[in-house]
Amino acid sequence: MDERSLKKRLNRVTIVVILISILILAGGSVASYYLRAMLEDTLDAQMESEAEQYKINISRKIDGDFQTLHTLSSFLRHSQMSTENFLHAFNDSRQYNQFIRLGYFPKDGTGTRVTREAGIETGISLDDVDGNLRAVVENAWAGESGLSRIYELSDGSGSIYFYGVPVYTADGTVGALVAGVSTDSLAGILEDRSILTGRGYIHLISDTGRILVRAEDRVVEEELASIYEHGYIGPEEQQHIRKALEKGDVCRSEFTYMDETYRVFLEPMEVNGWYLFCVQTARSVNAGIYQLMVSTRIITVAVLLLIMAIILYGYRMIYQTNRRLIRSAWYDPLTGAYNMPRFEMEAARIIERTPEYSLAGLNVRQFKFINEIFGSRQADLLLRHIKDVVMSHIREGEVFCRSTDDMFFILLKDTDRDMIRARLVQMMEEISRHAVSNNRNYQIMLYCGVVIGTDVNDVRPSVQKSLTHVRFALATARQSLKNSIWFYDTALHEDEKLENYVESHMHQALEGEEFRMYLQPKADLETGQVCGAEALVRWIPSAGKMIYPGQFIPIFEKNGFCVNLDMYMVEKVCRQLRSWIDGGIKPVPLSVNQSKLLFYEADYTDRLKALLDRYKIPAELVTLEILEGLAMENIGELNEKILKLKEIGFQISLDDFGTGYSSLNTLASLRIDELKFDRGFLAAIREESGGWRQAIIMKQIIKIAKKLSIRTVTEGVETKENEELIRRLGCECAQGYYYSRPVSAQEFTETYMK
Numbered sequence: 001m002d003e004r005s006l007k008k009r010l011n012r013v014t015i016v017v018i019l020i021s022i023l024i025l026a027g028g029s030v031a032s033y034y035l036r037a038m039l040e041d042t043l044d045a046q047m048e049s050e051a052e053q054y055k056i057n058i059s060r061k062i063d064g065d066f067q068t069l070h071t072l073s074s075f076l077r078h079s080q081m082s083t084e085n086f087l088h089a090f091n092d093s094r095q096y097n098q099f100i101r102l103g104y105f106p107k108d109g110t111g112t113r114v115t116r117e118a119g120i121e122t123g124i125s126l127d128d129v130d131g132n133l134r135a136v137v138e139n140a141w142a143g144e145s146g147l148s149r150i151y152e153l154s155d156g157s158g159s160i161y162f163y164g165v166p167v168y169t170a171d172g173t174v175g176a177l178v179a180g181v182s183t184d185s186l187a188g189i190l191e192d193r194s195i196l197t198g199r200g201y202i203h204l205i206s207d208t209g210r211i212l213v214r215a216e217d218r219v220v221e222e223e224l225a226s227i228y229e230h231g232y233i234g235p236e237e238q239q240h241i242r243k244a245l246e247k248g249d250v251c252r253s254e255f256t257y258m259d260e261t262y263r264v265f266l267e268p269m270e271v272n273g274w275y276l277f278c279v280q281t282a283r284s285v286n287a288g289i290y291q292l293m294v295s296t297r298i299i300t301v302a303v304l305l306l307i308m309a310i311i312l313y314g315y316r317m318i319y320q321t322n323r324r325l326i327r328s329a330w331y332d333p334l335t336g337a338y339n340m341p342r343f344e345m346e347a348a349r350i351i352e353r354t355p356e357y358s359l360a361g362l363n364v365r366q367f368k369f370i371n372e373i374f375g376s377r378q379a380d381l382l383l384r385h386i387k388d389v390v391m392s393h394i395r396e397g398e399v400f401c402r403s404t405d406d407m408f409f410i411l412l413k414d415t416d417r418d419m420i421r422a423r424l425v426q427m428m429e430e431i432s433r434h435a436v437s438n439n440r441n442y443q444i445m446l447y448c449g450v451v452i453g454t455d456v457n458d459v460r461p462s463v464q465k466s467l468t469h470v471r472f473a474l475a476t477a478r479q480s481l482k483n484s485i486w487f488y489d490t491a492l493h494e495d496e497k498l499e500n501y502v503e504s505h506m507h508q509a510l511e512g513e514e515f516r517m518y519l520q521p522k523a524d525l526e527t528g529q530v531c532g533a534e535a536l537v538r539w540i541p542s543a544g545k546m547i548y549p550g551q552f553i554p555i556f557e558k559n560g561f562c563v564n565l566d567m568y569m570v571e572k573v574c575r576q577l578r579s580w581i582d583g584g585i586k587p588v589p590l591s592v593n594q595s596k597l598l599f600y601e602a603d604y605t606d607r608l609k610a611l612l613d614r615y616k617i618p619a620e621l622v623t624l625e626i627l628e629g630l631a632m633e634n635i636g637e638l639n640e641k642i643l644k645l646k647e648i649g650f651q652i653s654l655d656d657f658g659t660g661y662s663s664l665n666t667l668a669s670l671r672i673d674e675l676k677f678d679r680g681f682l683a684a685i686r687e688e689s690g691g692w693r694q695a696i697i698m699k700q701i702i703k704i705a706k707k708l709s710i711r712t713v714t715e716g717v718e719t720k721e722n723e724e725l726i727r728r729l730g731c732e733c734a735q736g737y738y739y740s741r742p743v744s745a746q747e748f749t750e751t752y753m754k
């Protein structure tokens, strides 16, 4: 999994969590909405049925009042009592009935009435009474019973309404009996505390919205003459109510007062245009429930948010740890560049698709030196700088990494050599501008090995193969001081093929005796006689051309196979000496090359001794050639080994003298028998300028060697002049093509030993 897919996965989880939360919230909201609607519906229904009940109560009262008045009317007609006496009797019994006023208006004369305030009055003209009352009287004269509108009494003693019934004789209607009822009696009914089980109140209003009887138990504090006053009922609702009232329909509505909304129900009384105006205070009464519902909702949201936060936080944590894991798995912790596994993965995608790429390896010369001299902090800074520079030169679709130490690999999309070279040179120049430890004098040098995909036409190109090619080109670039960018080409390809062959065939070659001993004679410069020979290995594969040591010894030194080969060569040397001795030929001492690794093997001396014993060879006949480079490391240990070997009787020769950096001091302290000047010495002396200095040095070394009883041999003697030169310098022995190339043991025996 990489960072991208991790992010994708996290996003998916986040979306799912959000969706689930939204779903829960929506579900909750819908449920709570329905619950609320249900509650309201129930309350509305309750209000309506109760309103109906009150309507019935009021109608009953009105019917009752009419009944009473009718009874009084027939009593008045049938009894012999005068109207005045009748009213007196009524006045006396008033506390038993609800009529506060009673009057009789004959069609042909003035009326008589009884009021609480004035008692019985007679001679009342119809013109003097309130218009509402007059209408009732006139209706009754016309033979119709009726109710007046509610109106305020002029003396301010409250509001009143009148019933009117006709009074008949056999001739028809003769007058009207009217009775006034205080609205308080209606209020008594409406004031009932059990209205809507205490969760509402009812006003009596007219169809114009005028409030006729206002319940004491109400929410609106202000004095109101009409329900429309103060605009507690919104304009739209007012419109809606007005329309219904005009038609005499029932109507549902609501109004808001002090931030509370109240449900309203208007029930027509079907009398006088009266309406019951029912207000439900359930919501405020039920405020607790509503509050609970609201707080439940808030709590649900809060809990959901919390859960969401926790889940997201958890995922963030997982994301970050995963990211850290991915980072450590795919990135180089020092520079932040891709590491090798990641690079291989990314490069594989490109390489396996198209050969249109080039792969470069970039390395710093002397990085170890920078690390040791300037410190690891400076070295790290340099590596980060390299990463920055490479990063800034990389284009879309190209990748790079730091594999180990100072090794960077860059995959470019270019396939043109000049283009690649230009880009790499630019990078190298920019990297070189970095000052190590503010030291502008230290010049950072780099080298590159490059393989171009289109150059190798592999059947199955792979990152691994390309990397091997690059490493090969890099190794070549490292050796070349002039050319810091080396392209992998056919020649390198051959080298690489050979290296592969060497590594994969060395064991079977050793078994199959493909390694042959060649001998190169050493000449005694005083006598001109062959005074010995050096054993040099040749690899002659059963099929194919001879392979020279230069092509495989370095590889064997790297992979450790040298140890086996050298022992094998020592045995070959012993066998050769044995065969000469057995053949009655006086043997010459043979030299054999010993690699560094072998020299440090624990049982090295024992194994050598065992070989001498097996072939019964006097140790003096074998000269072990060790490399000058060995003396650089641990002189004490080396000398110990040398002494051990000398104890057995071996001759020790210091090979390739002059290529290392040993001083005369080391020379003096090493207990060697022979010194072999590298052929570089001769080459240096032959040079026009400064050659004489080299000669002087060589002459002095020979002088010292002589004093230390060390024999001197010069390698690479190719001409008569060479020979004369070294003779003049005092050298004792010579080896080189001038005398002979290395030849097979058989040829050597035939040429020199007979």
Ligand code: C2E
Pocket: 520, 535, 536, 537, 548, 549, 550, 553, 562, 565, 566, 569, 593, 594, 595, 655, 656, 679, 715, 716, 717, 718, 735, 736, 737, 738, 742
């Ligand atoms: P070396 O030990 O310095 O051996 C001398 C090399 O110089 C030989 O190369 C020889 O052929 C070459 N040579 C001799 N005379 C002349 C001359 O006049 N001019 C020039 N230009 N070269 C001359 P060779 O046989 O190719 O061996 C190369 C190196 O491989 C040897 O250098 C030695 O270091 C190593 N080597 C050879 N055989 C063995 C072996 O059995 N074991 C080990 N460890 N190394 C070996």
Ligand code: CA
Pocket: 534, 593, 625, 655
């Ligand atoms: Ca040698």
Ligand code: CA
Pocket: 655, 656, 676, 678, 715
């Ligand atoms: Ca040599």
